[in-house]
Amino acid sequence: MDWDQFHADDAADLDTLYGLPHAQDQAALWVMPVPFEATTSFGKGTAKAPQQILQASWQVDLFDLETGNPWQAGLFLLPENPSIKALNTKACERIAAYEQEKQPGLLDEINAMGDALEGLVHEQTQATYAAQKIPAVLGGDHSVPLGAIKAASALHDDFGILHIDAHADLRKAYQGYTHSHASIFYNVMTQCEVNQLVQVGIRDLGQAEYKMAQTDPRIHLHSDLAIQDALAQGQTFAGICHRMLQPLPQNVWVSFDIDGLDPALCPRTGTPVPGGLQFREALTLLAALGQSGRNIVGFDLVEVGNHPWDANVGARLLYKMAGWALKSQHKI
Numbered sequence: 001m002d003w004d005q006f007h008a009d010d011a012a013d014l015d016t017l018y019g020l021p022h023a024q025d026q027a028a029l030w031v032m033p034v035p036f037e038a039t040t041s042f043g044k045g046t047a048k049a050p051q052q053i054l055q056a057s058w059q060v061d062l063f064d065l066e067t068g069n070p071w072q073a074g075l076f077l078l079p080e081n082p083s084i085k086a087l088n089t090k091a092c093e094r095i096a097a098y099e100q101e102k103q104p105g106l107l108d109e110i111n112a113m114g115d116a117l118e119g120l121v122h123e124q125t126q127a128t129y130a131a132q133k134i135p136a137v138l139g140g141d142h143s144v145p146l147g148a149i150k151a152a153s154a155l156h157d158d159f160g161i162l163h164i165d166a167h168a169d170l171r172k173a174y175q176g177y178t179h180s181h182a183s184i185f186y187n188v189m190t191q192c193e194v195n196q197l198v199q200v201g202i203r204d205l206g207q208a209e210y211k212m213a214q215t216d217p218r219i220h221l222h223s224d225l226a227i228q229d230a231l232a233q234g235q236t237f238a239g240i241c242h243r244m245l246q247p248l249p250q251n252v253w254v255s256f257d258i259d260g261l262d263p264a265l266c267p268r269t270g271t272p273v274p275g276g277l278q279f280r281e282a283l284t285l286l287a288a289l290g291q292s293g294r295n296i297v298g299f300d301l302v303e304v305g306n307h308p309w310d311a312n313v314g315a316r317l318l319y320k321m322a323g324w325a326l327k328s329q330h331k332i
């Protein structure tokens with residue numbers, strides 16, 4: 001497409017992400033679709049999220065009141081890696097069989113597939129950084145960004161994570177699966193060089209996870225309850241955000257599990273929990289990070305359900321996170 005013919009305010013007429021005209025090498029941010037949901041424990045469908053979000057993205061206005069025109073820097077959706085789809089199909093089959101038969105051999109096989117997925121995501125994220133682009137991972141369930149966070153943490157000193165979620169995801173293994181969506185931050189904190197992890201919106205966690213969050217000085221867990229209490233006592237949400245972000249170092253990965261939001265905004269997510277952040281609160285938190293002078297070195301958006309409404313919310317969150325990441329790196 002000829003750039004002169006692209007009008008940002010017009011309805012999208014390209015079938016690219018947000019209808020943007022950029023070729024891959026022209027785009028500053030690469031979105032990697034990871035349609036993988038093998039360990040999802042409750043509702044399935046999040047593997048369809050990249051496709052749903054692509055379609056929902058055509059309805060998003062490209063001008064943004066907070067970040068301006070992130071589209072100008074280019075957001076490019078990478079093609080789906082067929083190996084990931086194949087791994088998802090195979091892992092889902094093996095998990096169904098394991099849940100019937102409980103054969104330890106099957107469990108080893110499932111965990112090996114988790115390793116393989118991690119390797120594919122790691123490789124693509126390294127390639128994205130090597131091309132001097134900002135990586136974004138679009139799940140899939142919350143197991144998928146591990147390889148990306150490994151790649152990001154290896155490249156950046158002073159590395160921290162802002163994690164928005166209903167769940168702490170600090171389980172050592174969930175139902176025997178070492179790469180479970182419920183174990184992502186146990187894996188991150190034990191396998192990656194992470195200085196600080198700030199968790200926001202948590203309202204469903206086990207006692208062992210709570211203990212890990214209390215005893216590991218790198219982990220700062222902010223429950224939904226604590227946030228609501230602070231608001232009830234008259235603190236402002238802006239002040240709460242500032243306080244929560246304080247421990248984060250210069251380089252930050254954002255891991256956004258959409259179930260951190262009020263489930264009215266993500267009703268078909270894998271494991272919805274009542275309570276959570278309102279949409280505007282999530283945007284205020286992202287804006288506070290984006291305006292803090294820190295570098296957003298990449299991000300993931302996971303657990304979006306398979307429905308146009310869930311995808312509509314997801315497409316808007318993705319655009320906001322992309323905007324703040326690009327802005328934090330002075331690409332817009």
Ligand SMILES: [Mn+2]
Binds near residue numbers: 165169181257
């Ligand atoms: Mn999660």
